[in-house]
Amino acid sequence: MNVLGRSLACLALVSAVSCSATSPAAASHPRPGPMPVGASWRGVYQGPYHIMLNIWAQGGRARGNWRALGDREGMFTGRVSGNLLQIDWSEHALSGGAAWSGTGYFIYSAGQSGKPDQIFGEWSMGHASATSSWWAVKRSGDPLGDENGQIDNDADQQYQDDSTGCDVGNCDNDTGL
DSSP states (O other), rough: OOOHHHHHHHHHHHHHHHHOOOOOOOSOOOOOOOOOOOOOOOOEEESSSEEEEEEEEEEEEEEEEEEEEEEEEEEEEEEEOOOOOEEEEEEEESSOOOOOEEEEEEEEEETTTTTTOEEEEEEEEESSSOEEEEEEEEEEESSSTTTTOOOOOTTTTTHHHTTTTGTTTGGOOOOOO
């Protein structure tokens, strides 16, 4: 099994076993809704796949970049409509060679009972109809790195070192925010 296959299998296992998040974005064709009061797409997010996900948004457009498990990083451009962000993404291995691209979306959801805001969604490779789910919690309002796709080599270290983060499957008990 290649690195991507192993990473995706690990992601599926971690998501299914460790974190019991239920996605309100289960539909294959999401419809936009209102953005939660006081919420903003702009920020840093973390989930079982994304060690660090930066999102910048202005008006109806958004850009972002991420670091992912398996020494990969990616970027996206997208369209914002209320609580829906539809994206075209690309990702590559930091060691060079392997690269992937596709489409996806996130739906923004306000945190409940003192928990952080979250984004849920689905992604696919290329323009395939087969999708996989993804999600992340919002960590802060200011993205790290640079909007043009560059992530400072040490910018995600605080999230890699955070033993209460989703990267270790403790998403439901994350109270250090």
